[in-house]
Amino acid sequence: MNDRTFVALAGNIGSGKTTVAKLLSQRLGFELFDEPVIDNRFLAPYYGDMRRWSFTLQLEFLIKRVAHHEIIERLPKSCIQDRTLLEDPEIFAKYLHGLGHMTDSELQLYLEYFERLNRHIQQPSKVIYLQCHDLDVLMRRIQTRGRREERAMQAEFLQGLNGYYAALPQVLKTKHGIPVMTFDVTHFNVHDTVQAEALVTLVSAFLREDETPTTMVRGDEGFNQAAAH
Secondary structure: OOOOOEEEEEEOOOOOHHHHHHHHHHHHOOEEEOOOOOOOOOHHHHHHOHHHHHHHHHHHHHHHHHHHHHHHHHOOOOEEEEOOOOHHHHHHHHHHHHOOOOOHHHHHHHHHHHHHHHOOOOOOOEEEEEEOOOHHHHHHHHHHHOOHHHOOOOHHHHHHHHHHHOOHHHHHHHOOOOOEEEEEOOOOOOOOHHHHHHHHHHHHHHHOOOOOOEEEEEEOOEEEEEEOO
C-alpha cells in the first residue's frame, strides 16, 4: 500500500456507507470525510419538493464535495470519503433528470459546473462499492438511522437508483480509470466483530497495489470471496 491513500465509498442510500467509512477510518487510521448531509441547508426542502429543489441540492453537494477534495489534496495522511464526487453526475443528476425533477437545461448547466470544478480535482485511487439489491434492507436501515428528512423515502425511488448503481463499477473503471471493489452488504452486520474484521482485512488487501480486487458475498454459510471487477 502506498504511504498515502485516498479511497472513497459508493452505494445507494441506506447501504451503510457512513458506518463502514467510520469503521475503516478507525481501523486503518484514515482521515474521514463524511457525506455533507447533516449541515445541508437544502436537504429537507429537497425531500419535500424534489422538482423544486433537485437542481439546487445537486449544486450544493457539488460545492461541498469539491471543497472536501481540495482539503484531501493538502492533507499528508490517507483519507476515506463517504460517497464519491462522481456519483452525483453519473447517478443522481441523471436519475433526477429522468424522473422529471431537473429540466434539460438544469442538467446541462449542472454538468457544465461539474466539468469546470472537476477539471483539476484528484479522484480517489480506489473505490469500495457497497451493493444491496434488497429494498427492504435499505428501507429498514434508513428508518433505523432516523433522519427526519428521509421519513417519506419510497422503496421505488431506491429501486431506480439501484438501476443506475448496477453500472457504476464499470463506469468508474472504464470511464474514470478507478479500480472498484464490490462488497455485498445485504446480510452484512458492521456491528458484528467477526464480520467487521473480515471487511477490514478484505479492504486492506484491496488497497495494496499487488492485490487483485475481490468481492465478499455474505451467504448463510458465511463470507465467501469471489472474483470482482
